[in-house]
Amino acid sequence: MQPRDTARVAKFSDDGFQKVNLFQSDDLFVDVYCFRPGQEQEPHVHAESEKVYHVLEGTATVLAGQREHNLTPGEIIHIPKGAPHGVKNETDGIVRTLVMMAPLPGGDGGSSPKHGGHHHEHVKAAERELAVITVSSSRDTEEDASGTRIIELLEADGQQVGSYEVIDDDDIQIETTVTRAAGGTDAVIVTGGTGITPDDVTVETIRPVFDKELDGFGEHLRRLSVDEIGSSVIMTRSTAGVIGGTPVFLLPGSENAVELAVSQIILPELDHLIDLATR
Numbered sequence: 190m191q192p193r194d195t196a197r198v199a200k201f202s203d204d205g206f207q208k209v210n211l212f213q214s215d216d217l218f219v220d221v222y223c224f225r226p227g228q229e230q231e232p233h234v235h236a237e238s239e240k241v242y243h244v245l246e247g248t249a250t251v252l253a254g255q256r257e258h259n260l261t262p263g264e265i266i267h268i269p270k271g272a273p274h275g276v277k278n279e280t281d282g283i284v285r286t287l288v289m290m291a292p293l294p295g296g297d298g299g300s301s302p303k304h305g306g307h308h309h310e311h312v313k314a315a316e317r318e319l320a321v322i323t324v325s326s327s328r329d330t331e332e333d334a335s336g337t338r339i340i341e342l343l344e345a346d347g348q349q350v351g352s353y354e355v356i357d358d359d360d361i362q363i364e365t366t367v368t369r370a371a372g373g374t375d376a377v378i379v380t381g382g383t384g385i386t387p388d389d390v391t392v393e394t395i396r397p398v399f400d401k402e403l404d405g406f407g408e409h410l411r412r413l414s415v416d417e418i419g420s421s422v423i424m425t426r427s428t429a430g431v432i433g434g435t436p437v438f439l440l441p442g443s444e445n446a447v448e449l450a451v452s453q454i455i456l457p458e459l460d461h462l463i464d465l466a467t468r
Contacts, residue, residue: 195245199223199285204405205461206230206276208288217291221245224278224285231461232275240268240290242276247284250277317459318351319343320370324381324391325442326357335380335440335447342451343378348459358388367395371435375463378455381442383426391439392426399430399437406438410450417445436462 193211198221200207206228212219222230224247232252242251243265251258254272268274278284321343323336330336333355340350351374356362363382370377382391396402406429411422425446429438436459440450 195221195285195287201225201283202405204403205458206278216293217289218293220288222276222286222288223283224249224276225283226278226281229277230275232273234271234273235290236271238290238292239270240274240288242266242268242274243287243289245285245287247278247282248280249284249286250279251286252276317375317463318349320352320354320374320377321350322353322366322370322377322379323355323442324358324363324379325355326388328355330355334444335442338444339378339380339440339447339451342448342456346456348456358382358390360390360394363391363394364398367437368398368432371432371437374435376435376455376459377432377437378440378447378451379438380440380447383428383439383441385424385426389426392428395432395437395439396428396430398432400433401431403429403431403436406454409454410440410446413449413453414446417449431466434467436466 195211198209198211200209201223203225206225207223209221209223210218211221224230242249242260244260244262246262249260251260251266252273252275253266253268254274258266260266276284276286321336321339323333325333330353336353336355340353343350352370354366356366358381367377367379379391379395382389407425407427410427411425414422414425425441427438427440427446427450429436431437438450438455440447
């Protein structure tokens with residue numbers, strides 16, 4: 190229970206608005222959302238949760254239900270359960286908002302996602318189809334806890350898993366499988382082969398195939414992982430990128446890591462990433 194400075198924790202990125210967690214319990218989270226000009230949090234709903242936006246800096250355009258409000262520093266607005274909401278920065282300056290939500294989505298007495306993660310129930314334009322690929326020379330589909338967990342999280346969020354494969358730590362097989370999947374699905378999630386052992390070749394194989402690399406994905410995942418694994422975080426080389434208009438995520442092979450990445454990063458941003466990558 191230590192005080193936090195909402196100005197010092199601010200983090201901005203050209204890739205999209207940033208969420209910086211200040212406090213979180215099983216029932217409540219408090220974040221700072223940071224927006225550069227033109228960035229937005231797309232409209233979404235939380236059927237069982239209430240939210241509060243409190244503007245700290247700049248002028249935020251906040252959707253609350255069917256109305257938009259231009260809020261300035263010191264102003265605050267409450268979002269009831271089930272009401273569409275989101276934030277836009279339509280100004281030339283930066284915007285920071287304090288955001289509080291309770292209870293967490295998926296809460297209900299211990300059934301919330303592990304690691305204290307909160308995810309958003311975005312209003313989807315269409316059902317998404319994803320491919321899941323596990324890279325491992327020692328597992329098969331019956332022993333693949335990480336791949337299985339990814340599928341569980343996606344399906345619980347209403348996504349469709351169109352294909353699932355377990356392949357060897359072989360660069361040719363990895364490139365062939367990932368690029369084929371990227372050509373036939375909305376997004377691809379790969380787990381395994383992002384460490385530093387000699388047979389960890391997923392990153393080296395796929396990075397040259399990226400049309401654009403999303404450096405912020407790996408940076409954010411490592412930041413979230415510090416509390417759990419400490420300085421060992423330097424040994425994960427997770428990253429993401431776009432191949433032919435399809436987002437591709439390269440995750441570690443551990444079950445805890447994939448749960449963290451999928452629940453706290455991929456699912457909250459999936460629709461937005463897909464929409465931007467296919468424009």
